Amino acid sequence: MPMPVVDAHVFEEISDAVDEVNKLKGTVEASHEWDEESHFDADKDKTKFRQYEEACDRVKNFYKEQHEKQTVEFNLRVRENFKKTVRARMSVWEAIEKLNTLVDESDPDTTVSQIEHLLQTAEAIRRDGKPEWMQVAGLVHDLGKLLYLFGSEGQWDVVGDTFVVGCKFSDKIIYPDTFENNPDSRDPVYSTEYGVYQPNCGLDNVMLSWGHDEYLYCVLKNQSSLPEAALHMIRYHSFYPWHREGAYSHLTNANDEKALEAARAFNPYDLYSKSDDPVDPEKLKPYYQGLIAKFFPPVIEW
Numbered sequence: 001m002p003m004p005v006v007d008a009h010v011f012e013e014i015s016d017a018v019d020e021v022n023k024l025k026g027t028v029e030a031s032h033e034w035d036e037e038s039h040f041d042a043d044k045d046k047t048k049f050r051q052y053e054e055a056c057d058r059v060k061n062f063y064k065e066q067h068e069k070q071t072v073e074f075n076l077r078v079r080e081n082f083k084k085t086v087r088a089r090m091s092v093w094e095a096i097e098k099l100n101t102l103v104d105e106s107d108p109d110t111t112v113s114q115i116e117h118l119l120q121t122a123e124a125i126r127r128d129g130k131p132e133w134m135q136v137a138g139l140v141h142d143l144g145k146l147l148y149l150f151g152s153e154g155q156w157d158v159v160g161d162t163f164v165v166g167c168k169f170s171d172k173i174i175y176p177d178t179f180e181n182n183p184d185s186r187d188p189v190y191s192t193e194y195g196v197y198q199p200n201c202g203l204d205n206v207m208l209s210w211g212h213d214e215y216l217y218c219v220l221k222n223q224s225s226l227p228e229a230a231l232h233m234i235r236y237h238s239f240y241p242w243h244r245e246g247a248y249s250h251l252t253n254a255n256d257e258k259a260l261e262a263a264r265a266f267n268p269y270d271l272y273s274k275s276d277d278p279v280d281p282e283k284l285k286p287y288y289q290g291l292i293a294k295f296f297p298p299v300i301e302w
């Protein structure tokens with residue numbers, strides 16, 4: 001039988017269709033690029049970051065106060081209050097500008113303004129070719145520090161690493177001895193291994209110390225079209241005892257594995273971009289306002 005002759009025109013159509021499919025495949029693959037290892041931090045000296053033993057008194061005093069005051073009682077009360085009010089109505093960019101006055105007392109690695117830190121994080125993610133939603137996660141991840149301007153009790157209930165309350169304070173938390181004066185460390189229930197929790201109940205059922213992660217997660221979960229991985233990056237980025245030190249495996253379950261992957265993928269950009277060159281907010285503003293418009297309503301209830 002003679003081979004059918006394919007008309008040149010039909011051939012072109014087929015090869016266009018194949019190109020189209022490949023392009024689509026490319027996008028799908030690109031959307032998985034977020035969990036691949038980061039490249040931007042290859043030349044960073046990681047031993048220079050998070051050196052808490054050598055940290056200045058500002059940092060040490062901060063954690064002493066935080067570790068004494070983050071009790072179960074406080075955490076229940078603050079969550080109750082959170083639900084009662086809307087603290088402000090403004091756009092994401094306005095929030096970024098508003099936050100700019102805060103200098104984070106818990107941070108041994110940077111004293112730059114928050115707008116700088118947010119843009120440095122987002123830019124590191126962008127340079128590494130990660131998806132837009134992850135750049136946005138970088139851009140907003142610390143916006144929860146706005147709490148400080150909304151009547152927090154200090155910085156101890158806003159910034160710093162997070163940990164689980166309601167069970168024994170993990171010795172994987174920095175300055176573990178400073179929990180001595182936290183009344184929960186002598187409580188007959190809260191001071192036990194599992195405390196108020198069931199084994200492997202999952203992080204959704206665990207109370208993390210209140211601060212900017214938890215607050216921003218609550219604000220954004222119903223006011224953005226960010227994927228779950230971005231919300232995990234926001235919620236757990238300060239939970240170093242878990243995502244870096246591997247604590248709390250007796251409380252987590254299989255559902256937390258994806259969240260752990262997200263928190264770990266995000267961490268290098270948050271931490272190691274602190275030594276990057278300064279950014280120019282005015283120059284970057286149009287690009288990031290474009291991204292903000294894709295993922296958030298024009299006004300957010302904070």
Ligand SMILES: O[C@H]1[C@H](O)[C@@H](O)[C@H](O)[C@@H](O)[C@H]1O
Binds near residue numbers: 107238239
């Ligand atoms: O000092 C820093 C800072 O407050 C960050 O925003 C937080 O995410 C970190 O966990 C903490 O170490």
Ligand SMILES: [Fe+2]
Binds near residue numbers: 237
């Ligand atoms: Fe943070």
Ligand SMILES: [Fe+2]
Binds near residue numbers: 117141142270
């Ligand atoms: Fe940060």
